[in-house]
Amino acid sequence: MRQFTYTVYLPGQKKTVQIEELKFNRYKHLVKNITNDNDEIIISFFDELLKDLCIKEENVKDYSFLDKLILLLTVRSVCVSPELELTGTCPETKNTFNFSVKLVDLIDRLQNLNLPEDVYSITKKYNNGNLIVELGMPSILNVGITDLSIINTVIRKIILNNEDVTNVKEEIADHLPAAVLKDISDYINFFSKSLSDVTILSVKSPFAMNEAIEIPLNLFSSSIINFLKICFKRNLMSLYELEYFLVNHLNIDYELIRDATPAELNIYINLFKEEKRQEKDRMSKGNKALNPLQP
Amino acid sequence: MSSNVSDILKQLETLNASAGISVYIPSLKKAVRFKNLNLKQQKDLLKSSIDDTLTKLSFTTKFYNIIQENAIDILDINKLYTFDRSAIALSLRANGLSSTYNGINLNDVITQTQTIDISPESLGTTLNVQDLTVNLEAPTLGVDRDVNLTTTAKLKNVSDKDVKTLVGELFVHEIVKFIKSITFKTESGEQIVNFSELKVDDKITVTEQLPSTVTGKILDYIKSYRAFESKFVTLNEISVEVDSSFFSV
Numbered sequence: 112m113r114q115f116t117y118t119v120y121l122p123g124q125k126k127t128v129q130i131e132e133l134k135f136n137r138y139k140h141l142v143k144n145i146t147n148d149n150d151e152i153i154i155s156f157f158d159e160l161l162k163d164l165c166i167k168e169e170n171v172k173d174y175s176f177l178d179k180l181i182l183l184l185t186v187r188s189v190c191v192s193p194e195l196e197l198t199g200t201c202p203e204t205k206n207t208f209n210f211s212v213k214l215v216d217l218i219d220r221l222q223n224l225n226l227p228e229d230v231y232s233i234t235k236k237y238n239n240g241n242l243i244v245e246l247g248m249p250s251i252l253n254v255g256i257t258d259l260s261i262i263n264t265v266i267r268k269i270i271l272n273n274e275d276v277t278n279v280k281e282e283i284a285d286h287l288p289a290a291v292l293k294d295i296s297d298y299i300n301f302f303s304k305s306l307s308d309v310t311i312l313s314v315k316s317p318f319a320m321n322e323a324i325e326i327p328l329n330l331f332s333s334s335i336i337n338f339l340k341i342c343f344k345r346n347l348m349s350l351y352e353l354e355y356f357l358v359n360h361l362n363i364d365y366e367l368i369r370d371a372t373p374a375e376l377n378i379y380i381n382l383f384k385e386e387k388r389q390e391k392d393r394m395s396k397g398n399k400a401l402n403p404l405q406p
Numbered sequence: 407m408s409s410n411v412s413d414i415l416k417q418l419e420t421l422n423a424s425a426g427i428s429v430y431i432p433s434l435k436k437a438v439r440f441k442n443l444n445l446k447q448q449k450d451l452l453k454s455s456i457d458d459t460l461t462k463l464s465f466t467t468k469f470y471n472i473i474q475e476n477a478i479d480i481l482d483i484n485k486l487y488t489f490d491r492s493a494i495a496l497s498l499r500a501n502g503l504s505s506t507y508n509g510i511n512l513n514d515v516i517t518q519t520q521t522i523d524i525s526p527e528s529l530g531t532t533l534n535v536q537d538l539t540v541n542l543e544a545p546t547l548g549v550d551r552d553v554n555l556t557t558t559a560k561l562k563n564v565s566d567k568d569v570k571t572l573v574g575e576l577f578v579h580e581i582v583k584f585i586k587s588i589t590f591k592t593e594s595g596e597q598i599v600n601f602s603e604l605k606v607d608d609k610i611t612v613t614e615q616l617p618s619t620v621t622g623k624i625l626d627y628i629k630s631y632r633a634f635e636s637k638f639v640t641l642n643e644i645s646v647e648v649d650s651s652f653f654s655v
Contacts, residue, residue: 238421241421242418242421271418279411282411285446285449286418286445287418289442289444289503289653293504293655
């Protein structure tokens with residue numbers, strides 16, 4: 112049976128990709144990992160998740176961090192909830208306030224950053240063109256400032272003597288001329304500078320007009336992975352309570368719960384609440400009929 | 407056409423060798439062909455900047471291996487001097503990465519190194535103190551590496567914060583690098599200790615027994631040699647520090 116899919120445009124790939132649904136069971140595992148708060152494991156979980164959900168994409172693991180961010184925010188928006196509800200602290204007054212963000216607006220902004228083309232990808236030639244290396248945005252969601260693993264993720268394509276040898280990139284990268292590193296360094300500086308003013312989120316404080324809470328699109332400050340954790344975080348206990356309620360009170364088959372999206376389960380809960388509300392209304396009307404003196 | 411990894415690595419090796427550079431070696435007074443640095447070598451050098459804090463031990467050991475791996479022409483690197491290392495580093499940096507470093511044109515530094523006079527006095531001297539004759543020689547890369555490996559092993563468990571231990575070890579090890587032989591004059595004749603025949607630990611043991619008057623004079627020579635060595639990385643009185651950070655981009 113063909114699964115339901117939804118789509119999103121990725122500026123790095125310059126194409127629209129299909130995404131399958133994030134099912135409750137997988138979401139629960141994600142929440143467990145986020146609760147455990149090991150960034151390395153969470154990043155690896157996100158990569159595996161995208162590989163499984165973007166089934167038609169051969170190498171989604173190598174997509175740029177920006178494309179991955181757009182994919183994950185789309186998954187969050189479609190399968191969990193289209194809004195992100197947050198509590199912020201005013202930078203000036205330190206008062207807390209609640210606000211919500213429409214994820215579709217964030218996705219739209221990230222898709223239309225109007226960055227120069229060579230921020231997404233740039234081609235460098237070495238040894239009279241016998242070696243061509245294409246550099247592009249890193250594919251990892253978080254990079255330590257001294258983390259040399261960024262080097263391999265920036266190399267997107269290698270053409271050696273007119274042959275595309277990108278498929279053995281990991282094995283041969285160390286043997287490339289050191290001049291590649293200089294170009295990688297220049298490229299990273301260039302794209303970091305190009306993204307320096309871009310924020311994932313910017314919310315004005317209601318307590319101080321000139322102050323805003325901002326989350327920068329900075330690969331080197333953990334801001335991206337931290338934002339994704341916020342997007343998918345949920346009280347783990349509430350997920351168990353939800354399962355318990357759906358199985359024991361609504362008698363929903365566990366297989367259906369496991370394979371539904373968190374957003375779908377929310378629909379069941381809302382239907383139940385609506386049913387209870389109508390029941391309460393009916394009872395209230397019934398009581399009125401029995402007691403003509405009740406206003 | 408589809409190649410396997412070893413074929414691709416051979417192609418890259420050939421490409422790197424064909425793009426080899428000519429490096430002037432001051433002690434040999436001639437140019438030798440070298441392959442440019444590759445990504446792994448540069449990453450190793452960058453990593454050594456994390457290993458090296460107070461010392462340059464990790465850098466010098468890694469750079470010794472690079473000289474050995476990248477020399478295309480036949481070269482006995484153990485007989486090169488430490489100032490040759492600086493000259494090679496300048497050339498590899500200038501050709502492989504960028505010829506400008508901290509506003510200095512490295513090619514200008516390289517050109518002027520070819521005019522430096524390497525006199526026998528620069529490469530060694532003899533000290534006569536009381537009944538001792540100490541022959542000193544500028545350290546070759548072979549001696550430098552051997553002593554550095556011993557120092558690294560000894561300092562493995564010493565924290566950078568333990569500056570006293572660190573400086574004490576480095577002091578003796580630095581002296582050892584410069585001693586070629588020691589002759590003890592006794593009533594029965596002369597006893598010559600040739601350092602090239604000793605293990606590094608034995609060299610250290612002998613050196614530690616030298617009177618402070620002798621070590622003081624050795625330090626004077628080391629000082630004058632280091633001043634001579636710095637000429638190979640200096641232009642218009644501005645010196646380039648050749649360590650792992652020199653290869654950062």
